[in-house]
Amino acid sequence: MNSIEVHNLTVAYQQLPVLWDVDFELPKGQIIGIVGPNGSGKSTLLKAIMELVPLSSGYVKILDKSLDQMRKHVAYVPQRETVDWNFPASVRDVVKMGRYQPGRLFKRLTDLDNQLVDEAIEKVKLTPFANRQIGQLSGGQQQRVFIARALAQGADVYLMDEPFVGVDVATEKAIMDLLQAMRDEGKTIVVVHHDLQAVTANFDYLVLLNTRLIAHGAIGDVLTSENLQATYGGQLNLFAQLQQIIQEKDFPIREKGFEDK
Ligand SMILES: Nc1ncnc2c1ncn2[C@@H]1O[C@H](COP(=O)(O)OP(=O)(O)OP(=O)(O)O)[C@@H](O)[C@H]1O
Ligand SMILES: [Mg+2]
Numbered sequence: 001m002n003s004i005e006v007h008n009l010t011v012a013y014q015q016l017p018v019l020w021d022v023d024f025e026l027p028k029g030q031i032i033g034i035v036g037p038n039g040s041g042k043s044t045l046l047k048a049i050m051e052l053v054p055l056s057s058g059y060v061k062i063l064d065k066s067l068d069q070m071r072k073h074v075a076y077v078p079q080r081e082t083v084d085w086n087f088p089a090s091v092r093d094v095v096k097m098g099r100y101q102p103g104r105l106f107k108r109l110t111d112l113d114n115q116l117v118d119e120a121i122e123k124v125k126l127t128p129f130a131n132r133q134i135g136q137l138s139g140g141q142q143q144r145v146f147i148a149r150a151l152a153q154g155a156d157v158y159l160m161d162e163p164f165v166g167v168d169v170a171t172e173k174a175i176m177d178l179l180q181a182m183r184d185e186g187k188t189i190v191v192v193h194h195d196l197q198a199v200t201a202n203f204d205y206l207v208l209l210n211t212r213l214i215a216h217g218a219i220g221d222v223l224t225s226e227n228l229q230a231t232y233g234g235q236l237n238l239f240a241q242l243q244q245i246i247q248e249k250d251f252p253i254r255e256k257g258f259e260d261k
Contacts (some may be wrong), residue, residue, distance in 0.1 A: 001064055003028040003157050003188035004049060009058035011041070011048050017056070017211065018044050024207060024216045026190065028063075031183050033199035033219075034192045036209035036231055042192040043079050045209065046159045050076050062157060070157075072101065075150035079161035079192075080143055085135040092130045094145050095120055098152030120152035123178060125171075139166040147175065158182070158189045164198070176202055196228075 002025040011019040019041040026032055034042050047053045049060050051067050062070040075098070098120065099113040109117075121130050124144035129137060134145055143163060150158055164172050179189050180202070193199050199206060199219070206222045208214035208231045215227045 001028060002026055002061075003030075003063060004190065005061040005064075006045075006049065007058050007060070009045075009048060009060065010056040011044050011053055012056045013053075019048065019209075020212050022058070022209070022213045024213055026188070026207075026216075027205060028188050029183060029186045030188060030204040031179055031202070032188070032190045032205040032207065033203040034190060034207045034209060035194070035196055035199055036214075037233075040210045040231075042209055043082075043161050046076065046161050046190070046192065049159060050074070072153075073156045075153045075155035075158045077146045077150050077158070077160040077163055080139070080165060082161075083142075083146070085142065087134065089134055090131050091121065091126055091134060091137070091145050091148070092117060094134055095148045095152050098149040098154075116154065117152050120148040123151055124148045125174065140168060140171050143167055144171070144175070147178075151178075156187060158187060160189065161192045162194065163191060164193060164195070172198075 004026045006025075007023050009019055009022040010017055018039075022041075022045070034045060036042055044053060048055055049062070049067070051060075060067065062074055067074065095117050096109060096113075099109050099117060101107070118127075118130075121127055124147050126141060126144055126148060129141060134142060137145070143166060147160070147163055150160070163175060167175065179191070183189060183204075191199075191203070193203075200223065203219060205217065206219045207216040208222060208227055210231050210233070214230045215222045215224075
């Protein structure tokens, strides 16, 4: 069974398509990177999977069912800029939202719910900030609040929009370890990431997107210079860097450039 299926998906804002006839299936139990230039439709793709934007055409399946049937099993971590950080909620309030069931919003959380909330906060190392208003956190701390909400939900499929933006190296490593541990428990984690090098080093599967689907598959199969050129087009500086990544992939033993450090 696939984790996510996207079929003939077209999404337009004011009649302008930003995703065009996108069609792919993603495996279960892997860390999957969604990569493409700014404005290529990555965030829109996650929003379309979550039915947060109207689809012009196509449909999405999650674990072979509709989102409505699977909502409890899918967790979404939005891109940081899209969150209203003035919202008067503490870290714990936001993470608790992961435990509320649709249609049972006013039901009190159980002791087990509260325990799962505390564990999720601990996993992203926000325990000292649990009672702080979310607007009064640093960027890297804010990034982790919504990861904790997703963890508290205990979902099977996680959609994360740029969770590594603005976090320091130690936090990046901690989040990466967390995602890999979740993957090893059989969870599926779909991550929009702009650092192709980090994706290559740590992820299992890659979706290259530029309004259209360029390629998808195991990292080693997808990372070709043709695919990267099709994804990043005229951005030549970037393209030179990507060429280097490919070279390193083809000749992993040479450790090119390593002696300079
Ligand atoms: N609400 C909106 N109304 C109109 N256009 C939008 C809206 N949201 C996004 N767009 C446009 O749709 C395109 C895709 O946006 P999207 O946010 O999906 O890109 P992205 O790949 O996530 O980019 P980034 O790397 O900058 O986060 C962009 O050209 C953007 O300007
Ligand atoms: Mg985006």
